[in-house]
Amino acid sequence: MAQIDWHQPWLQTWREPGLRVAQAVAGAMPLHQALNSEPTAPLRFVPQSELPDGQAYEDYIFKTGQCPTREGLHDFFNGLCWLCFPQTKKKLNQLQAAEIAAAGVRPVRGPVRDALTVFDENAAFLSAPQALWDALITKDWQRLFIDLRPLWPQAQLVLFGHALLEKLVYPRKPITAHVYRAQVAINSIAYLDAWVAQDLSAEKLAGKPFAPMPVLGVPGWWPENENFSFYDDSLVFRPRR
Structure with a gap:
């Protein structure tokens, strides 16, 4: 520790x-x-x-x-x-x-327990303008982190998964979160907690409502991403299949 x-x-x-x-x-x-x-x-x-x-x-x-x-x-x-x-x-x-x-x-x-485990271990919550979410879903990393960079001050990202937090004790570029969209402004952690608990269901989780995102790409979270060549690594910022 x-x-x-x-x-x-x-x-x-x-x-x-x-x-x-x-x-x-x-x-x-x-x-x-x-x-x-x-x-x-x-x-x-x-x-x-x-x-x-x-x-x-x-x-x-x-x-x-x-x-x-x-x-x-x-x-x-x-x-x-x-x-x-x-x-x-x-x-x-x-x-x-x-x-x-x-x-x-x-x-x-089964699919529900798999999704529950992924959520518990590796989830993050993102409240963000629609344009950022659209770019994340399509894995358009250039648009998400460079073209739309001025929108990131309007976004809120809160990590949740305890394995994710553990991995970030030793930060590495490939560390990736499974992002779950918070469709509310994150006014406080208590408010976010109540909203997520109400929103979760077995049916929703079975559909794997996650978007993978390398968290050190978030503007302001890692000094190296100020140089936009940071995002050229296709082994980390992988294109959509």
Whole structure:
């Protein structure tokens, strides 16, 4: 956690609770206890050893209101997601539990559970003018990040997926988010949380309503993209098939 640069623009949402929890862990407090010390914790964090053998992780959370937690960055950011987006995380867990109850735990996840996992691990929320969204959907990277660059101050991008946040501790050009459109202005994280939780459904997620976007291409998020040759890398900014 000492490697986290809390001044990065994508960590603005997470900075305040993240610093508190990280400092508690640095003082030798177990991660689950540090998360439980936050007043906004919507459930109880417990050591990973509390998860019974053979029980699905999502099913355990749904039935007990407890989240098994391992030491390390992955579960650190997962815990922060529960603190900052409690309604969205609860809705995702309810949808996972419903799928498990209906079909059991299978070697291959179905389309809804696949989409739920992608959302939980790698989603980002974008509220933006229609022109930016259209360019993102068509993977017109030149238009999205260069021609329409003056529109980006009107956009709001908030990262959500805890694996995405973990990867960005060590920023690399290819890191890509699965962007979910927030069709509202992001007035606050609490407002966004409530809107996303209401908007999510198994039917919508089964259609994979995501648009991939290399997040370090966002204007103002990475110094190297001020040189527009940054976007010429076709292995990262891939054309639409």
